[in-house]
Amino acid sequence: MKTAIFGGSFDPPHLGHIEIAKKALESGIDKIIIMPNYLNPLKHSFSAPPELRLKWLKEIFKDFKNVEVSDFEISQKKPVYSIETIEHFKPDYFIIGSDNLHTLDKWHRINDILKKVEFIVAKRGTVDKNLLSKYNIKKVLDVDIPISSTEIRNCKFEYLPKVIEKEIKEFYGQNCKN
Numbered sequence: 001m002k003t004a005i006f007g008g009s010f011d012p013p014h015l016g017h018i019e020i021a022k023k024a025l026e027s028g029i030d031k032i033i034i035m036p037n038y039l040n041p042l043k044h045s046f047s048a049p050p051e052l053r054l055k056w057l058k059e060i061f062k063d064f065k066n067v068e069v070s071d072f073e074i075s076q077k078k079p080v081y082s083i084e085t086i087e088h089f090k091p092d093y094f095i096i097g098s099d100n101l102h103t104l105d106k107w108h109r110i111n112d113i114l115k116k117v118e119f120i121v122a123k124r125g126t127v128d129k130n131l132l133s134k135y136n137i138k139k140v141l142d143v144d145i146p147i148s149s150t151e152i153r154n155c156k157f158e159y160l161p162k163v164i165e166k167e168i169k170e171f172y173g174q175n176c177k178n
């Protein structure tokens, strides 16, 4: 039984995240735990409140077999280091997008993380092969969904999950100029 944690801010969730979960299951992962954070330890603020991001993720993944959405980090109401989540759930893998490879060395206790899990990397544009070998990463998911939550927060309303499309537009649309 191979389990993977897929952590993220999901502010908001988009089709890139769904594709990552699908591709990870196809690659032989038996169970994925989607883990929205309260606040990324390297970021300073969020836009949508944690409980709303959790609710959106539960709606999106409610019919997915072998995918669970966890409130472990959000319920602590503070930034939680991934090492704490990993020590609690003891997963085999932790899934990140290839952009996060560039800041992995800033993660709290990264050397302990690397002893406890293998990273799975979802392609996001180019993937730095040197970083894959530096972190001994063997699983790369072929994802090609060119969207970020930042773009959606800036009112580029594309690649939105159908079930929460209206809510996302209403929430983030309040800050659009037109």
Ligand SMILES: Nc1ncnc2c1ncn2[C@@H]1O[C@H](COP(=O)(O)OP(=O)(O)OP(=O)(O)O)[C@@H](O)[C@H]1O
Pocket: 007, 008, 009, 010, 011, 016, 017, 020, 095, 096, 097, 098, 099, 100, 122, 123, 124, 143, 145, 146, 147, 148, 149, 150, 151
């Ligand atoms: N389109 C995508 N393709 C591949 N990986 C992605 C994609 N979007 C997000 N990810 C990865 O999924 C994880 C969670 O992403 P996150 O919730 O931060 O979304 P994001 O689009 O990166 O948000 P933001 O623009 O706010 O940084 C991260 O590891 C990120 O690298």
Ligand SMILES: O=C(O)c1ccc[n+]([C@@H]2O[C@H](COP(=O)([O-])O)[C@@H](O)[C@H]2O)c1
Pocket: 006, 007, 008, 009, 010, 035, 037, 039, 040, 041, 042, 080, 081, 082, 083, 100, 106, 107, 108
């Ligand atoms: O533990 C850390 O030091 C750490 C530093 C930066 C990011 N993370 C985690 O990395 C995951 C991806 O974050 P994000 O904001 O890019 O979606 C998410 O689970 C974060 O909590 C963890």
